[in-house]
Amino acid sequence: MTMSVGRLTVFAALLASIMQVALSRGAGERCFCQVTGNLDDCACDVETIDAFNNDQLFPKLQKLLESDYFRFYKVNLDKPCPFWTDNNQCGMSSCAVQPCSPNEVPEGIKSSNHKYSADANTQDDDVCEKLEHLGAVDASLSEKTREALQSWNLHDDESERFCVIDDVECPDAQYVDLLLNPERFTGYKGPAAWQIWNSIYEENCFKPFTVRRPVYPQVFHSGQGKDAPAFYRWLDGQCVEKRAFYRLISGLHSSINIHLSARYLMDDNWFHKKWSHNVSEFQQRFDSELTAGEGPKRLRNLYFLYLIELRALAKALPFFRRSSFQLYTGQPRKDQAHKELLLEVLRLADTFPLHFNENSLFAGDEKEAGKLKEDIRLSFKNISRIMDCVGCFKCRLWGKLQTQGLGTALKVLFSRRQIEDLTRPSAPRSAFQLNRQEIVSIFNAFGRISTSIKELKNFRSMLADFR
Secondary structure (H helix, E strand, C coil): CCCHHHHHHHHHEEEEHHHHHHCCCHHHHHHHHCCEEEECCCCCCHHHHHHHHHHHHHHHHHHCCCCHHHHHHCCCCCCCCCCCCCCCCCCCCHHHHCCCCHHHHHHHCCCCCCCHHHHHHHHHHHHHHHHHHHHHHHCCCCHHHHHHHCCCHHHHHCCCCCCCCCCCCCCEEEEEECCCCCCCCCCCCCHHHHHHHHHHHHHHHHCCCCCCCCCCCCHHHHHCCCCHHHHHHHHHHHCCHHHHHHHHHHHHHHHHHHHHCCCCEEEEEECCEEEEECHHHHHHHHCCCCCCHHHHHHHHHHHHHHHHHHHHHHHHHHHCCCEEEEEEECHHHHHHHHHHHHHHHHHHHCCCCCCCCCHHCCCCCCCHHHHHHHHHHHHHHHHHHHHHHCCCHHHHHHHHHHHHHHHHHHHCCCEEEEEEHCCCCCCCCCCCCCCCHHHHHHHHHHHHHHHHHHHHHHHHHHHHHHC
């Protein structure tokens, strides 16, 4: 007996539905059973973060990110991969990024002469005055020497950064409207995507090659995670700083996977595309039975990442509440209203009762701590460079933004003295600065993490419905 194509299609869909229901039974417990209670290396718990984020912070933060200052991000998506020959550019339309036309971006944002604060203007003026004085003292200085002197200020700032920031003056840099180019599943996967994460974990997380990660494909498919105990023995034996570094990267990876599962292309035809939650995709990435026990650990690392970025925003409050700071777009009333909303978000972040204590990091011997901090800074900076190797341009856009945001958060966390100077009237003017790229990236990156925490609540509910 033969079956028509139409009946076969209906039968296949019905079978897939039955399998999804069967797989989903008890899946809520398997994905979330360990995602509760206190987090490692800090005094906070999952439930406190859930309540704070979902009920208080998330709505205000999303409203802020819809404002012009934060939705327009200038990025260079044409930088070549610095580590390997990249011949795996994604040709699918879902991977494309639509840049802004010149008239779409507010004039205040496009103006290259405008500084976001009076302090930034004053600082540049001081540098110019010093250079002019130096030139008057020694008129014989060569042009190369003058150029070197002018780059000192830039170099000093670069030495504090944990990530690479695109040169916004580069002709290849373009403004992108983040609201019109949302992060979602594009179909970019396979060896090319795996190469990105493999390079990050294997070459930049301080792990010796003899220690195999539980998510390594050969281990996952054939060894059923048998190397996990050895990996976690190695990780537990590392200093708190290296453990934290690995958990930040794992948390970022988890957050991205949640976004892809929550905005998955479920229907694609000539008439419309439909993105929505894909419960099966979420389970493939986080169900303990389907990930050899790794899924719940990854979700816990997401909460650790949330704490780090939340602490950085709270710590940056003195920088943003200065009267000289403005979210300048050339629309005075809106700019003032959005600054008030930004301060409301930061003050709320500051009230969080169980902040991560960054003073527990790099607290040993000063010389050894300094070397360790520099090693971690350079490793994370390397990871930000790897984002230029991502073959999907939309994935590259959000990968660059989120690594820059996390790198900026780390810069804030470990600029304690400079930020403290901002609060002391008698102290000399602080050298601490954030440029617009850093400001847009740190808030949008935290917005992505905040969204992931919110989406976990949605996936919990959907998985519970299958019981």
